[in-house]
Amino acid sequence: MILDRLIKLDDRKRVSAAIVTVLVAACVCYFAITRNSVVNLQTAKANYTGIQTVYAIAKNQQAELPDLQKQFKEKENQIQDCQRQCFSGIEAMQLFENINTMALAHSLKPISRIISEPRKFDDNEIDDGNAPRTQFLKTQSAKINIAGGYFNIIDFINKLIDRPQKVSITNLYITLPAGEGSDPKASFEIVLVIDSSKDVKK
Amino acid sequence: MNRDKYILGIHIDDDFLNIVHLEQTAQCPLVHSWTCKSLDAGAVKNGLIVNTEAAAKKIRDFIKTNHVNTHKAVLSLSCSTVRLKPSEFEAQTDEQLQKQVEEQVGKYGLFGGEKIVFDYCAFEQTTQSSNKRTVLQAVTTRQISDACLTVAKKAGLELVRIEPAVLPIMKLIFNKEAVSSNIVSLLLVLDSTSANLSAFRNGVPQLCQNLTIGVKDLLQVNDGFTCLADQMKHVLEFARLLADSQQIVLRVAAACDNEKLETITNRLKVSLSDLEIEKTDLTQIIKDSIVQGAEGGKAPILALSSALTHFGVTAFTGQLNLISRESLAILRTRKEMSLTAKAVAAAILLSIAVLFPLKMKIKSVEASSADVEVKLTETALMTEKVTELKKQTEQFKEKLSVYDAADKGLTYIPWTKVLQAIGDAVPDKVRIVEILTTDKGDFTLIGESLAERYVYKFVKALQDDKLIKNAKVEEIEYNDNNAANIVSYKITCSIKLTEEDL
Numbered sequence: 001m002i003l004d005r006l007i008k009l010d011d012r013k014r015v016s017a018a019i020v021t022v023l024v025a026a027c028v029c030y031f032a033i034t035r036n037s038v039v040n041l042q043t044a045k046a047n048y049t050g051i052q053t054v055y056a057i058a059k060n061q062q063a064e065l066p067d068l069q070k071q072f073k074e075k076e077n078q079i080q081d082c083q084r085q086c087f088s089g090i091e092a093m094q095l096f097e098n099i100n101t102m103a104l105a106h107s108l109k110p111i112s113r114i115i116s117e118p119r120k121f122d123d124n125e126i127d128d129g130n131a132p133r134t135q136f137l138k139t140q141s142a143k144i145n146i147a148g149g150y151f152n153i154i155d156f157i158n159k160l161i162d163r164p165q166k167v168s169i170t171n172l173y174i175t176l177p178a179g180e181g182s183d184p185k186a187s188f189e190i191v192l193v194i195d196s197s198k199d200v201k202k
Numbered sequence: 203m204n205r206d207k208y209i210l211g212i213h214i215d216d217d218f219l220n221i222v223h224l225e226q227t228a229q230c231p232l233v234h235s236w237t238c239k240s241l242d243a244g245a246v247k248n249g250l251i252v253n254t255e256a257a258a259k260k261i262r263d264f265i266k267t268n269h270v271n272t273h274k275a276v277l278s279l280s281c282s283t284v285r286l287k288p289s290e291f292e293a294q295t296d297e298q299l300q301k302q303v304e305e306q307v308g309k310y311g312l313f314g315g316e317k318i319v320f321d322y323c324a325f326e327q328t329t330q331s332s333n334k335r336t337v338l339q340a341v342t343t344r345q346i347s348d349a350c351l352t353v354a355k356k357a358g359l360e361l362v363r364i365e366p367a368v369l370p371i372m373k374l375i376f377n378k379e380a381v382s383s384n385i386v387s388l389l390l391v392l393d394s395t396s397a398n399l400s401a402f403r404n405g406v407p408q409l410c411q412n413l414t415i416g417v418k419d420l421l422q423v424n425d426g427f428t429c430l431a432d433q434m435k436h437v438l439e440f441a442r443l444l445a446d447s448q449q450i451v452l453r454v455a456a457a458c459d460n461e462k463l464e465t466i467t468n469r470l471k472v473s474l475s476d477l478e479i480e481k482t483d484l485t486q487i488i489k490d491s492i493v494q495g496a497e498g499g500k501a502p503i504l505a506l507s508s509a510l511t512h513f514g515v516t517a518f519t520g521q522l523n524l525i526s527r528e529s530l531a532i533l534r535t536r537k538e539m540s541l542t543a544k545a546v547a548a549a550i551l552l553s554i555a556v557l558f559p560l561k562m563k564i565k566s567v568e569a570s571s572a573d574v575e576v577k578l579t580e581t582a583l584m585t586e587k588v589t590e591l592k593k594q595t596e597q598f599k600e601k602l603s604v605y606d607a608a609d610k611g612l613t614y615i616p617w618t619k620v621l622q623a624i625g626d627a628v629p630d631k632v633r634i635v636e637i638l639t640t641d642k643g644d645f646t647l648i649g650e651s652l653a654e655r656y657v658y659k660f661v662k663a664l665q666d667d668k669l670i671k672n673a674k675v676e677e678i679e680y681n682d683n684n685a686a687n688i689v690s691y692k693i694t695c696s697i698k699l700t701e702e703d704l
Contacts, residue, residue, distance in 0.1 A: 006539065007531045014535070018542045025546040029553035037560040044567040051574045058581045061588040068591045075598035082605035121608055136601075137608050150625055158618040168612040174621075174637040176649075188617075193608050 086195035108148030208272035211509025220502035249283030258356030282396030370507035376405035627663035
């Protein structure tokens with residue numbers, strides 16, 4: 001039947017029919033046989049590229065690991081140093097409680113000792129409003145008035161600050177009252193930095 | 203004139219397959235090779251090629267053995283398969299003539315209703331005054347024509363023409379005679395099992411008749427010549443009528459060697475004594491054309507005649523061709539369909555062929571992906587560790603910044619060292635009454651001295667201390683109200699802080 005119809009066609013139409021048939025066959029072959037595999041290959045390649053990229057990133061990160069570990073260790077040490085320079089709440093309390101005893105031990109006469117409440121560390125100058133990150137640090141101060149020998153005062157203050165933790169002495173004022181034989185009076189404020197995380201550790 | 207330089211002339215009758223490979227050189231036709239192969243019994247039956255494969259194989263063998271360099275062939279059918287009918291038509295255009303021939307052939311009702319193939323050729327008129335054209339019509343069955351096409355196809359040949367065996371002999375013999383005087387002649391062409399007897403006047407066919415006796419019957423059957431004479435009777439009578447009292451020449455051509463042809467003509471001379479019998483062998487049909495090479499003079503006459511006339515005969519208009527146009531179209535269409543099918547198959551195979559490397563590639567890529575995934579899994583812990591380390595380092599940095607801020611927010615001035623330095627520097631005769639400090643590291647000393655020079659000595663001592671800088675006497679005041687000469691002073695200093703002090 002097809003043969004009969006084709007016989008009746010002229011050369012041009014026969015060539016066209018042949019070309020169309022081959023093209024249709026090629027298209028059908030492509031879409032029915034090849035395309036699926038081509039798409040799969042593209043997907044597999046894309047997947048492979050993705051995994052390769054992730055792997056390359058992972059490898060780069062691995063390469064960074066020694067540096068990171070070193071950096072981490074350094075920071076950790078720095079943190080430990082900083083923590084060492086801070087008081088725990090208990091240590092601060094003990095120091096404040098022992099001030100009078102220490103003064104007496106240095107032949108000084110304690111006149112007054114006013115311990116203020118611990119207050120949150122105010123780092124507004126560097127903080128961008130992210131308050132919680134500074135909550136572990138507090139400051140606590142005490143105003144101290146003592147009387148005694150000049151060098152005893154120096155030894156006493158030295159005793160106060162000679163410790164692993166940093167102690168800030170401010171508002172130092174020494175006066176020698178009028179009158180023969182009177183001892184100098186010293187007033188100053190000591191400020192401690194309390195690291196509450198040290199209490200948590202203990 | 204035909205432009206082909208080489209041609210294969212093929213003649214197939216019931217017993218033999220004759221092939222001649224001919225080249226048209228500048229000087230003369232050249233027979234390169236020829237063969238006369240006997241066919242198996244039943245391979246060709248009454249001119250119809252039954253076993254096409256056997257015939258094609260013999261042709262292929264000939265082509266292969268003789269290194270034939272052409273695929274073009276003309277094929278002449280055995281005498282019994284083609285009905286020839288000369289007719290006269292009014293002089294008219296070729297298209298009109300063709301139409302009239304078609305109408306006439308349609309009325310014949312030959313071959314018992316079988317599908318037929320026909321063609322015709324018109325003869326040149328010898329008399330200028332005549333307005334008639336003699337046309338020789340040839341009709342055969344489609345089955346016979348298609349069988350020839352099949353053989354040619356199987357043999358890998360391009361069939362240029364199928365013609366009745368008698369036609370090329372006619373063309374060669376009567377080509378020159380056509381312009382000669384008003385003579386009547388007869389042509390008897392014999393193949394192995396059939397024959398054709400034609401009557402001519404002035405080289406133009408007047409009557410053609412097929413005979414059922416061939417060379418084989420004549421030479422092997424006792425009363426063969428009697429039967430032949432009997433079958434020739436009607437044509438002979440017609441020729442005698444045409445010739446009136448003239449001598450009639452009977453030319454005999456046969457598909458056999460010269461010896462057998464001689465025997466046949468001698469016997470015919472005996473039985474047809476009133477006719478002038480002439481044997482028509484190759485020397486006569488090619489009297490003006492010198493055929494050379496490969497014993498060209500012994501080549502089968504019918505096959506050679508077909509090949510020779512392919513290169514050009516001018517006495518006829520048109521080439522009588524019994525190839526069915528419809529069959530040719532079918533063959534061509536089948537060939538094109540086959541080519542298209544092959545192209546489609548090639549496309550499918552190509553797709554499948556492409557599929558394999560694609561699949562392999564996919565597998566390869568997937569395997570690579572799996573490998574990388576395994577490696578990725580192996581590095582996952584490490585990656586996690588790196589991420590965690592980064593996170594913790596960042597937290598540490600933040601924490602350190604807080605410590606740093608805390609550190610900067612408070613001052614750590616080494617007051618004890620300063621006080622010690624002041625204590626060490628104060629000379630006799632100088633008393634310190636007040637030490638005032640600021641958080642910036644400045645301090646003021648207020649006191650009394652017995653003389654001004656002691657104050658300066660004190661300042662000098664302070665200036666010499668490595669912790670203190672900018673020590674200067676700010677005020678000096680003499681107190682006159684006391685018996686002793688007391689000097690009040692005010693010294694301001696700054697602390698020279700070093701990293702070590704801090």
